Amino acid sequence: MVDQQPPTSGQRVQRLRIAVGLSQKHLAGLSGLSPTTVKFIENGRRSLTLRAAQQLAPHLGVHDLADLFGPTVTLSLDGRPSHPAVDDVRRALTAWHITVAGEPERPDYLRGAVDSAWQTWHTSRHQRTEAGLVLPGLLDATQRAARLHTGDDRRTSLALLAQAYHLAQAYLAWHGDRELCWLTVDRGMAAALDADDPLAIAQSCWYAAHLLRAVGRSEEALARLAEARALIEPHVADGGTEWAEMLADLHLCMALTRARTGDQGAWSDWDAARQVVERALPAGYVGLRTRVSRPLVDVYAVMCAVDLGDPDEAQRRAHALDPASIPSTERRGRHYVELARSADLAGAREATLHLLTRAEATSPETVRYSPAAQDMAGRLAREAPAAIRGEAADLARRISAPQG
Template sequence: MADDHAHEIGRRIRDRRTQQGMTRTAVAAACGKSAEWLKSIEIGKRSTPLPMLLRLAEVLHVADLTELVGRQVRTMDYARPGHGTLDSVRRALMAYPLDTATDEPPTLDRVRAQLDGAWRTWHTSPQQRTAIGRLLPGLMREAERAAETHDGDDRRTAHALQAEVYHLAQAYLAWQAEPRLVWLVSDRAMAAARASDDPLALAGSAFYVAHLIRACDRAEEAQDLVTRAAELLRPQLDDDPNRLLPMYGHLWLCAALTAARERQEGDARRYFDKAAAIARRLPDGYAHPWHGFGQAVVDLYDIMIDVEVGQAGEAQRKADQLDPLSIPSVERRSRHWIELARGAHHRGDHLATASLLDKSWRASSETLTYSPIGRSLISALVDGGGATVREDALKLATNVGLIAA
């Protein structure tokens, strides 16, 4: 089981640290973290991403990583798949045209319409990476051409659109086999946002970069970035609430989930309350067209925060009151089922875990296929779910590519 893996890895790290005569504070500091962070790993309350495991192995003078992770943790638990369209997206990102284009530049309205259509596809297609992977190369070229050829205010608007195109690219690239490309598009988005001189574009770029920083186990830096971005928007909310409020609320959701993953429940709830108050100011049924902020997303984060801080029962109670069909995005709906499966796994309920993962697959096969949490849960069911769910677990593992068909 995934939790058993975390406890076993934590015990091995603690034992190796003790053998080396190193204090928890010294090891944590060498990793750029706090002693409390290392304690949460050693007692099995926090899973450890592969890059941080490698850093711990280096600090603890471990030559063979299996000494820390054990035989029961397999390479596939850390592997990330690559989509069939990844190569064409990579080539488009690496094109770097050096000559000046002579064709008619795209209008801003055309880029906006294409981008809006792409976001709709992302949220409505059960195979969103397949659909977006085909659109992204052309859409990136259009946005780049618009930013190159327009002048004055139109150029700033074009840069804001370009930043948003890269946000879509980051959503496509997330959890795939080339994390360096995710950083590349995030840096390009931030550069375009800065060129736009648009606080909303800057806040959106900060939101996406914060997710990457958090994934690198740098929660404090991620928290600082999103709170600074929120403060950037706050003085202008009354002047343009329809445009700025959704992103302002979404930044606080990001802060809340980041705090929850650090087991800082008080801060998580304080930030969440800020986001919930913003959602109540929006029209009933509102969902932002690309990042999705609205009451449904707030309800999802409420459940995710409970799962993160170990309140699986409360998460289940809230989930029972939430109609999944009220979630306007099939991608987010699929992620919702994964979060509920995670809660069921924490309770040791293998049947519910398998059933919820199947619901995630049926909602959006590609969301489950590329979800590290979903893949880990499936792997745990295959290894330790028992005979009752073995057939279902093997089918899911085959569907997402963990084992060969």
């Protein structure tokens, strides 16, 4: 008698989806995942993560995650790697200044500190460690300034406080408590609204959209981005480059948000961003905090193609893009991860391993805390051909990827 193997998590998802009468595309739209992600979870090309399971469960009629993972699977809610500085950042975010005294830092000093922190984020190979060192002090200084200054200096300080919260969100995105990420979004938006600064408000909408998209609320993300566009567009023709930079970044965020729901309309938003960058920004322009630039537009084209499940288009878009031209070490590392995702979609395991190794060499912390990189490295360590399995296992150990 042949023992029957228990169904995999992907097979469980597929059976439940069919039972409730949903197509892969419909389930993807309901859950906020891309159709490609649902397809690859079902066929075993992608692991079912806890986050994806939580997004899928309500639409599959699942109330117990054992229905997806199996009754013998133990899930750890602390499974995501956490950066050592998270506790210090958490304390800074939850240290309310009830009584504030003394002289606040001047807005021009704070602007320099905020800009320096963002510059470090984009140029350091260990951006999370560097950001974790400066964030507690930066949050404290900008919080105090927003409380103690008055008039225009207070409005400027509030806009800079919003930027400090945005940096905290970028730091926490892959390894902080979800509640802390929501706290940074809410605080950043509140500071921007109090500043009554359209640019600060639009930037806060951009950051809010990223978190809304990550939890499957893509329609809300697109609504917030549309509101931000309405604030920015009237100023682009007569304003400075920062207005055009913000408009391009909003279009890019909309493109990626649509791509992650399988919406081909992503290319229209992407093309709108390309036109803004080419027509309204000087050649060679690079945004200090956002890194909006012509190479970044090309990076987003690769990301959109990957999320739309088109590895051939992703490779075509990537062919003419020199990674060295990407004006951010962190974004360059993420670009290699996206190229690895494209190779993974195509079933090219050797190329996937090569690209993940390049990503690690570029920005080790980007790979260590990227859920996509962790998933690919873990699967390669288990399933890669024998010729590269040892190398894959070494990579997985270096970045602490789960290996099953």
